[in-house]
Amino acid sequence: MENGDTRNVVDKYRFWSVEAIKADLDESRAALHIAIENLEHDLNIGSIVRTGNAFNVGGVHIVGRRRWNRRGAMVTDRYLDIIHQPGPADLGTWARENGYSIVGIDNVPGCTDLEASPLPERSILVFGQESNGISPELLAECAEVRQIPMYGSTRSMNVAAAAAIAMHSWSVSHQYGKAQDSSQA
Numbered sequence: 001m002e003n004g005d006t007r008n009v010v011d012k013y014r015f016w017s018v019e020a021i022k023a024d025l026d027e028s029r030a031a032l033h034i035a036i037e038n039l040e041h042d043l044n045i046g047s048i049v050r051t052g053n054a055f056n057v058g059g060v061h062i063v064g065r066r067r068w069n070r071r072g073a074m075v076t077d078r079y080l081d082i083i084h085q086p087g088p089a090d091l092g093t094w095a096r097e098n099g100y101s102i103v104g105i106d107n108v109p110g111c112t113d114l115e116a117s118p119l120p121e122r123s124i125l126v127f128g129q130e131s132n133g134i135s136p137e138l139l140a141e142c143a144e145v146r147q148i149p150m151y152g153s154t155r156s157m158n159v160a161a162a163a164a165i166a167m168h169s170w171s172v173s174h175q176y177g178k179a180q181d182s183s184q185a
Helices: 018-027 044-054 088-098 159-174
Strands: 032-036 060-062 081-085 099-106 123-127 144-145
Touching: 032 044, 032 159, 044 060, 044 159, 060 088, 081 088, 088 099, 088 123, 099 159, 123 159
Parallel strands: 032 060, 032 123, 060 081, 099 123, 099 144
Antiparallel strands: none
């Protein structure tokens, strides 16, 4: 595939066009969606999108500002469906209309531990801003909120790291053990 992609792709996709890669990934998308609140043009958004690509999420919702910091995505956003949601209520409407449960990932009063029970298969995992977490408006749209237990002295961890842990937790319940192309190793 002349003039295909040679950037950060697994060997299977070397020299494939962006369109061909996306079409192939579309055949095995996860039921999982992720949503990132974009109030401050947080640089972590790109890293979360890149991790979403690694887990082949079904969609990425950017809630708030349409423009987001793509640097950390390393162009992996080209292979994903990016859905802009103007506000939290829009995400809530989308979730209800499409049969998804919104699960916030934050350490707020009343939350439960991430590993307390499996995450719903049709989840939208919501991540807030590095500085303030998930806004009260977006928390109100969540069916539940989970936290990643902390065992050291810090109150929180980087939101991109938390997103990776949460997506992995979902994957263990819903993707682990399914057929995987060995050329991706």
